[in-house]
Amino acid sequence: xxxxxxxYLSSGLFLGWSLGANDAANIFGTAVGTKMLRFKTAAFIASxxxxxxxxxxxxxxxxxxxxxxNVNTLAGAFMTxxxxxxxxxxxxxxxxxxxxxxxxxxxxxxxxxxxxxxxDYSILSQIVSTWVVCPILSGCIAxxxxxxxxxxxxxxxxxLLRQDCYTxxxxxxxxxxxxxxxxxxxxxxxxGVFVDSSPLKGFSLPGGxxxxxxxxxxxIGALSICIGIFTYSHKVINTVGNNLMKMSPMIAWxxxxxxxxxxxMFASSALKNFLDSYSLPSLPLVPVSSSQAVIGxxxxxxxxxxxxxxxxxxxGRIIFGWLTTPIMAALxxxxxxxxxxxxxxxxxxx
Amino acid sequence: xxxxxxxxxxxxxxxxxxxxxFHDKLLDIAMTFKKAIQVFLSEGRSENxxxxxxxxxxxxxxxxxxxxDIESKLYTQNLIPDLRADVLQLVENLDRVINRFDEVTYxxxxxxxxxxxxxxxxxxxxxxxxxxxxENMGKASRAFFRDLSSVRDYSQKxxxxxxxxxxxxxxxxxAIFDSDLPLANKIQISDFINExxxxxxxxxxxxxxxxxxxxxRDI
Numbered sequence: 001x002x003x004x005x006x007x008y009l010s011s012g013l014f015l016g017w018s019l020g021a022n023d024a025a026n027i028f029g030t031a032v033g034t035k036m037l038r039f040k041t042a043a044f045i046a047s048x049x050x051x052x053x054x055x056x057x058x059x060x061x062x063x064x065x066x067x068x069x070n071v072n073t074l075a076g077a078f079m080t081x082x083x084x085x086x087x088x089x090x091x092x093x094x095x096x097x098x099x100x101x102x103x104x105x106x107x108x109x110x111x112x113x114x115x116x117x118x119x120d121y122s123i124l125s126q127i128v129s130t131w132v133v134c135p136i137l138s139g140c141i142a143x144x145x146x147x148x149x150x151x152x153x154x155x156x157x158x159x160l161l162r163q164d165c166y167t168x169x170x171x172x173x174x175x176x177x178x179x180x181x182x183x184x185x186x187x188x189x190x191x192g193v194f195v196d197s198s199p200l201k202g203f204s205l206p207g208g209x210x211x212x213x214x215x216x217x218x219x220i221g222a223l224s225i226c227i228g229i230f231t232y233s234h235k236v237i238n239t240v241g242n243n244l245m246k247m248s249p250m251i252a253w254x255x256x257x258x259x260x261x262x263x264x265m266f267a268s269s270a271l272k273n274f275l276d277s278y279s280l281p282s283l284p285l286v287p288v289s290s291s292q293a294v295i296g297x298x299x300x301x302x303x304x305x306x307x308x309x310x311x312x313x314x315x316g317r318i319i320f321g322w323l324t325t326p327i328m329a330a331l332x333x334x335x336x337x338x339x340x341x342x343x344x345x346x347x348x349x350x
Numbered sequence: 351x352x353x354x355x356x357x358x359x360x361x362x363x364x365x366x367x368x369x370x371x372f373h374d375k376l377l378d379i380a381m382t383f384k385k386a387i388q389v390f391l392s393e394g395r396s397e398n399x400x401x402x403x404x405x406x407x408x409x410x411x412x413x414x415x416x417x418x419d420i421e422s423k424l425y426t427q428n429l430i431p432d433l434r435a436d437v438l439q440l441v442e443n444l445d446r447v448i449n450r451f452d453e454v455t456y457x458x459x460x461x462x463x464x465x466x467x468x469x470x471x472x473x474x475x476x477x478x479x480x481x482x483x484x485e486n487m488g489k490a491s492r493a494f495f496r497d498l499s500s501v502r503d504y505s506q507k508x509x510x511x512x513x514x515x516x517x518x519x520x521x522x523x524x525a526i527f528d529s530d531l532p533l534a535n536k537i538q539i540s541d542f543i544n545e546x547x548x549x550x551x552x553x554x555x556x557x558x559x560x561x562x563x564x565x566x567r568d569i
Contacts, residue, residue, distance in 0.1 A: 034431055035428065035430060035431040035432075036431045036432075083444075086359065148567070149569065150569060153498075153569065154498070154499060157496045157497045158496070159362075159366050159495055160430060160433070160437075160495045160496070160567070161362045161366050161429060161430065161497050162362055162370075162496070163362075164362070164429055164430045165359055165362050177409075205486055248432060248569055249432055250569040251569060
């Protein structure tokens with residue numbers, strides 16, 4: 001393994017960094033913004049659980065991305081991840097919330113077109129359907145939690161101060177769970193395209209802990225997410241704040257838990273196997289957008305409250321972002337691969 | 351982590367008791383005020399009145415200590431960051447009502463107004479209304495911390511009683527200015543009636559703010 005691998009991997013690491021900076025704000029943004037949790041405490045918990053989620057549960061969703069497009073050279077993987085990262089950067093700069101999952105899926109399809117590989121449309125339709133199902137499911141879970149908690153609080157007569165204590169503890173647990181689910185589900189976005197071309201080898205740690213080749217790659221990706229969390233997410237929290245809807249700490253807890261549940265449902269092989277074994281309907285293991293899950297949850301609660309508090313023009317911009325991000329990433333990837341192959345003489349597919 | 355949680359819960363419990371105690375002080379002072387005015391009207395500035403007045407002063411002092419303690423603990427322990435400003439405002443406003451009870455009692459002690467006996471029952475009735483208004487205000491405030499759905503019930507009572515006290519004080523002042531009392535005496539008694547009725551007005555203002563805080567507190 002030479003240094004060039006890490007140069008190629010840099011685009012994935014950059015994607016991981018931006019995921020950490022942006023999506024961590026979804027997990028503990030309101031908790032930190034309302035001063036319920038200190039930034040350092042939240043960032044530490046989130047980082048630890050992102051790593052655990054990515055390393056131990058990350059493979060399921062990444063396999064589905066591999067089925068969509070088996071990016072089989074490092075240069076191709078580099079450009080696929082870079083095209084996704086640049087698309088996200090442009091959209092964010094234009095003030096539009098975007099999904100890393102959609103960008104990477106768009107970029108993979110761009111690579112498929114360029115390399116002449118056939119796109120598995122059944123997998124693609126499965127992935128695209130999750131873009132719709134994910135926010136709806138998250139919204140439904142959030143509404144159920146919202147009604148349950150509201151009813152509980154109305155009848156339990158918990159003192160305001162005690163409720164504050166429980167919320168604080170709940171936010172810590174939700175941040176841990178949300179981060180675990182984010183790592184498990186979204187590591188595929190960051191490192192998924194490098195799985196087939198990675199020269200990294202697994203190793204054993206003292207204490208009998210063994211990491212296979214993919215887990216080592218995911219560990220590196222998770223560390224880049226952690227760097228994003230520590231270096232930039234605080235700034236995102238301060239800038240973005242409560243744009244979509246003003247949230248109380250309790251609502252923030254519901255949003256994070258709903259998002260965590262949805263991401264976990266789309267990432268856990270164990271859960272899928274369990275449901276399949278009882279012939280129950282299960283969800284495909286696909287990387288979904290944590291931002292979409294958050295937006296779905298916030299919208300669900302907003303509608304349950306009567307819909308007066310929702311900033312509707314922003315919703316329009318988000319939907320616009322959802323439609324344009326994959327198309328932009330696909331086009332950008334296609335054009336960039338052409339340049340990488342013909343100007344820089346790199347092998348972008350085999 | 352476990353230690354932090356346990357310590358946070360024990361601190362919270364201690365502060366919960368203090369907030370409850372602070373509300374108890376409001377109820378205490380409202381009832382003692384009623385008694386003090388009755389004593390003054392029947393005995394004037396007697397030893398009994400002095401004792402009751404001193405008791406009111408002590409309640410006011412204890413409430414002040416509790417208020418300071420609650421305010422500083424809310425900040426130092428970084429509790430309820432999103433609602434802290436509202437709770438501080440609420441505690442301050444409650445304290446303002448407590449202070450007003452003390453001020454009016456003290457004013458009776460200093461100025462010793464001469465109130466003809468035909469007005470005693472109506473002044474006692476006004477004090478009764480004012481004290482009941484403050485009691486319901488205290489109950490609404492306590493409900494804000496534990497039982498949001500009851501806040502509205504107590505608030506309605508406060509609005510109703512405040513209106514009754516306005517009517518009662520208006521009729522009483524009318525009757526006083528229609529009487530043959532010297533003008534200085536009329537003005538002094540009218541001023542006392544205003545001071546008593548103002549307590550109910552303060553309670554009404556408190557409830558207006560409390561209802562807004564309740565909307566904010568609802569998830």
